[in-house]
Amino acid sequence: MSKKIVIVGGVAGGSTAAARLRRLDETAEIVMFDKGEYISYANCGLPYYIGGTIEDRKKLLVQTPESMAARYNVDIRTLSEVTRIDRENKTISVHDLSSDQTYEETYDQLILSPGARPIVPPIPGIDEAKALFTLRTIPDTDRIKAYVDEQKPSEAVVIGGGFIGVEMAENLRDVGMNVTLIEMANQIMPPLDYEMAAIVHQQLRDKGVNLILNDGVKAFKNNGTKVLTQNGKVIGTNLIILSIGVRPENELAVNAGLSVGTRGGIQVDEYLQTSDPSIYAIGDAIEVKCYINKQTTMIPLAWPANRQGRLVADNMYGKYTPYNGTLGTSIAKVFDYTVSTTGNNEKTLKSLGINYEVVHVHPSSHAGYYPGASPIALKLIFDQETGKIFGAQAVGKNGVDKRIDVIATAIKGDLTVLDLPDLELAYAPPYSSAKDPVNMAGYVASNIVEGLIETVQWHEIDAIVENGRTLIDVRNSSEFKKGYINGAINIPVDDLRSHLHELPQNETIYVHCQVGLRGYIATRILRENGFIAVNLDGGYRTYDQVIRDKLDSISNKGVSKTNG
Ligand SMILES: Cc1cc2nc3c(=O)[nH]c(=O)nc-3n(C[C@H](O)[C@H](O)[C@H](O)COP(=O)(O)OP(=O)(O)OC[C@H]3O[C@@H](n4cnc5c(N)ncnc54)[C@H](O)[C@@H]3O)c2cc1C
Numbered sequence: 001m002s003k004k005i006v007i008v009g010g011v012a013g014g015s016t017a018a019a020r021l022r023r024l025d026e027t028a029e030i031v032m033f034d035k036g037e038y039i040s041y042a043n044c045g046l047p048y049y050i051g052g053t054i055e056d057r058k059k060l061l062v063q064t065p066e067s068m069a070a071r072y073n074v075d076i077r078t079l080s081e082v083t084r085i086d087r088e089n090k091t092i093s094v095h096d097l098s099s100d101q102t103y104e105e106t107y108d109q110l111i112l113s114p115g116a117r118p119i120v121p122p123i124p125g126i127d128e129a130k131a132l133f134t135l136r137t138i139p140d141t142d143r144i145k146a147y148v149d150e151q152k153p154s155e156a157v158v159i160g161g162g163f164i165g166v167e168m169a170e171n172l173r174d175v176g177m178n179v180t181l182i183e184m185a186n187q188i189m190p191p192l193d194y195e196m197a198a199i200v201h202q203q204l205r206d207k208g209v210n211l212i213l214n215d216g217v218k219a220f221k222n223n224g225t226k227v228l229t230q231n232g233k234v235i236g237t238n239l240i241i242l243s244i245g246v247r248p249e250n251e252l253a254v255n256a257g258l259s260v261g262t263r264g265g266i267q268v269d270e271y272l273q274t275s276d277p278s279i280y281a282i283g284d285a286i287e288v289k290c291y292i293n294k295q296t297t298m299i300p301l302a303w304p305a306n307r308q309g310r311l312v313a314d315n316m317y318g319k320y321t322p323y324n325g326t327l328g329t330s331i332a333k334v335f336d337y338t339v340s341t342t343g344n345n346e347k348t349l350k351s352l353g354i355n356y357e358v359v360h361v362h363p364s365s366h367a368g369y370y371p372g373a374s375p376i377a378l379k380l381i382f383d384q385e386t387g388k389i390f391g392a393q394a395v396g397k398n399g400v401d402k403r404i405d406v407i408a409t410a411i412k413g414d415l416t417v418l419d420l421p422d423l424e425l426a427y428a429p430p431y432s433s434a435k436d437p438v439n440m441a442g443y444v445a446s447n448i449v450e451g452l453i454e455t456v457q458w459h460e461i462d463a464i465v466e467n468g469r470t471l472i473d474v475r476n477s478s479e480f481k482k483g484y485i486n487g488a489i490n491i492p493v494d495d496l497r498s499h500l501h502e503l504p505q506n507e508t509i510y511v512h513c514q515v516g517l518r519g520y521i522a523t524r525i526l527r528e529n530g531f532i533a534v535n536l537d538g539g540y541r542t543y544d545q546v547i548r549d550k551l552d553s554i555s556n557k558g559v560s561k562t563n564g
Contacts, residue, residue, distance in 0.1 A: 002027040005316070006092060006107035008082045008252065010039035012302050013113035013283030015063060016309025022072040024317045030074045031105065033094060035081035038138045039065055044302055046141045047164065050148065051171025060138065085110065085256035087276055109278050111312055112253060112266065116246035116284035116300050123217055129224025132240040135164060144241070148175055153238035156180070157227050159217055160244035161188030163332045166200075168241045169209050170335055179209050180235050182227070184216040184244075191330055191341040192393050195360075195458055195542055198549035199377055199395045200334050205552055207335045213553055246300055248285040261287040265298045270322035271315040272308055280316065282308035291325035291411070292344045292390055293352055299326045329408045331401055338400035342408040343391025346381060357384040358457060359444045360538025362515040363437040365399035370429035374398050377542070380407070380417065380441040387416030387449045392441075399432070406438045417445035444516065453523055455537035456510065458546055461485060464510055470503065471510040472496075474522040475540070479514060485543060493518045496525055503531060512536035512543075 005021055007014045010032045018032050032039070040063035048054045065076040077094070083102070084093040091104045118134035126132065131153065133144045147153070156172045158165045161183035169181045181188070181204065187197035188204075188211075204211050212233065219228045220240070227235045248264045259267040259275040265287030272280050283305035290297045304326045311321050331340040349356045359380050364373040376396035382389050392407040394400045410420060420442020427434050435443070447453045456464065465471050465487035473480055474493040484490070491499050493513065503509055509531055513519040519535040526533035536543065 002029055003108040004029040004031070004106060005109045005111065006105060007032040007111045007113065008092075009113035009115055009249075009283070009285075010034035010036075010065075010076065010078070011041060011043065011113075011115065013115075013305040013309040013312075014111065015040035015068065016306050017111050017113065017282065017313050018068070018074045019072050020310045020313035021316070022074060024313055024319075026073075030072075031107075032074050032076050033080045033082050033092075034076075034078050035097065036137055036139070037078050039063060039076060039078060040068060041138055043136070046135060046138070047167040047171045049141055050135075050145050050168070051174040053171070053174070060141075082252060085252055085279070087256055087279070090278065107278070109280070109316055112274070112279065112281040112285060113283045113305070113309065114249035114252065114285050115305075116248045118243065119245045119247050120242060121244070123219060125220030125224065129220040129240060131238055132220070132224050132242060134242050135168065136246075144239075147239065148172075148177075151238070154178060155235075155237045156239040156241065157182065157235055157237040158241045158243065159227075160242065161185070161213075162243060162245060163189065163330065165241065165243040166204075166334055167332060168243060169204065170207070170333070172239070172241075173207060173209060173335075177239070180212060180227075180237070181209050182212045182215060182217060182229060182235075184214070186214050188213075189332070189339060190347075191328060191345060192339065192395075193346045193379070195538075195546050196377060196379055196393045196395055198545045200337065200339055201549050202545070202552070203335055203337045211553075246284065248298065250285060253281065253285070261296055263287070263298055265296075270324075271320060272312045272323055273315070280312045282312050288323070289325035290344070290348075291327040293348070293354065294325070295352065297326070299328045301326070301328065301330060303329065327408060327411060329404065331404065336397055337395055338397070339395050340400050340404040341391065341393045342404050343389065343411055344381065345391055345393065349381065349390060354390070355384070356381050356390055357445070357448055357455075358382075358537065359441060359448065359455070360458075360516065360542045361437065361441050361444055362538070362541055363435075363440045364433065365396060365437075366431050367429035367433050372398070372430075376400055376403060376437050377545075378403060378437050378441050379538075380420075380445050382417045382445055382449075384449060387418045387445070389415070389417055389420075399437070403437050406436075407441075410438075417442050418449060421446060444520070447520070453520055454534045456534055457537055458543040461510065461512070461536055461543065469508060469510055471512065471536075472503075472522065473540070474511055474513045474518050479540075483540070483544060485512065485540065488512070493522045493525075496522055497529075500526075500529055500531075505531065508532045508534055510534050510536065513539050515539040515541050 042060045079097040081095045156177045156179045158181045215229045215231045253266045266281040284300035329342040374397040379393040381391045425436045471488045473488040473490045476492045480490040511519045511522045516539040523533040523535045
């Protein structure tokens with residue numbers, strides 16, 4: 001007898017599961033419910049439709065209920081909210097939103113892919129704010145787009161500097177609005193560490209976004225035409241986008257007595273089965289294991305939802321493939337820059353008490369002599385003993401995506417930093433260098449693992465100099481004059497050998513250059529001559545990007561629309 005599989009949620013995870021189920025079993029009865037009007041649409045493209053980069057709304061609809069039903073013979077019921085699961089009788093209650101009728105439907109197996117919804121905190125004045133929007137669905141998008149096109153607002157406030165907030169800030173700038181982005185933390189885009197986010201802050205300010213960090217929204221006044229911040233700023237606005245994060249849609253699961261974790265994610269085993277063997281759950285609504293540190297976490301991204309959609313179907317048909325955890329590889333466009341990360345950042349590793357080492361390199365996206373090359377700030381985080389790769393972050397104008405994808409692949413292939421120099425990657429001058437940025441990061445990290453070099457980080461060097469240690473800036477004098485670390489003495493690397501007699505013998509000497517390479521050479525010269533020498537990782541550029549960010553943050557650089 002054919003089995004009946006019911007799916008709750010028809011977008012990323014749900015639609016993928018439905019299609020795979022049908023390909024595995026032509027006879028199963030598959031019923032997919034979505035409380036919205038649309039299924040299988042491109043959530044990730046929604047900000048770009050508002051900003052006008054995607055012009056044709058139809059392109060957002062990857063599948064319509066009709067096209068999917070025709071191809072996969074799935075019974076698709078939109079505008080149908082599943083309101084209850086009766087596990088004992090294996091039925092669900094469905095509220096048909098068009099007719100306002102409620103009915104029951106049986107299942108043999110149930111897949112929950114209800115996603116996550118935007119967090120809307122009870123900020124004073126939020127209910128009266130007339131032009132306050134969140135962005136998740138096509139109707140949300142239509143509402144924002146219609147408001148922007150018809151009301152032509154000039155001032156936008158985006159609350160929350162996660163990926164969606166930052167993408168919206170860019171897209172609202174693209175339609176000509178003045179944009180203020182308010183973020184409670186000291187940085188935007190949490191998967192980045194602060195010094196990497198500092199580059200993105202700079203880009204936002206350069207593009208005229210009024211970036212407010214370390215501040216939260218206290219209240220909305222005058223029907224949401226004024227935003228009051230905790231630090232006393234008052235910002236006039238006629239459009240607010242609230243994007244401070246999402247929470248799992250777990251009510252069905254909780255009410256049915258399924259296990260959920262402390263952050264509300266539905267708990268599943270490695271085969272995506274919930275605490276009820278007939279019920280599976282996937283996507284943004286579930287807890288996952290972090291691929292790197294094996295702790296439970298929640299990572300609401302499209303790749304995990306799609307992967308789990310396929311695996312859940314396989315597992316239901318006996319082709320048992322475990323879900324191995326989420327690495328959190330992510331990418332976003334921020335005006336002229338691409339920002340991408342994979343694995344764990346320093347903040348996460350620190351909070352878990354995991355020891356790690358870090359390298360920052362700033363290689364060119366491709367050969368410097370071929371037009372159009374631009375630097376990539378690439379950070380690699382790894383275990384100093386074993387070389388295990390914990391994570392990587394990259395920010396730059398070109399070639400960021402493939403470098404992070406290569407490192408993400410290396411992580412999944414259990415390669416260590418010692419293997420990265422040996423990756424034979426495609427090279428011709430328009431695309432890369434004979435030593436690709438990933439090779440370069442691998443070389444630098446290997447030097448640390450092999451004990452050829454010791455480094456200090458950008459946040460340690462000021463205190464070291466203040467404690468009276470010697471810091472040698474080995475750049476040339478014209479570079480030094482443009483900006484230097486207080487207390488540094490300038491001895492260009494090529495002159496270093498003739499100055500050795502001036503240097504202290506029995507204490508650690510610190511060295512830096514612009515990006516780390518000449519500092520490394522200088523460190524080797526010093527060590528080979530019997531000195532104890534340590535290089536500043538990432539050089540002056542990594543140090544300076546933080547200093548500039550702090551100064552800009554204080555002076556509130558950007559198009560300030562702050563009213564008194
Ligand atoms: C604006 C935006 C941009 C994004 N950009 C990116 C990106 O660039 N890269 C990336 O990796 N990820 C991105 N994401 C995240 C990505 O879209 C999600 O991780 C992914 O869609 C999750 O899939 P899912 O199946 O768990 O949930 P969803 O795709 O959200 O689907 C859940 C569906 O279930 C329905 N539903 C919920 N409860 C019920 C119920 N009780 N009855 C019936 N139906 C129900 C909902 O209406 C919804 O349609 C973005 C998300 C948004 C909103």
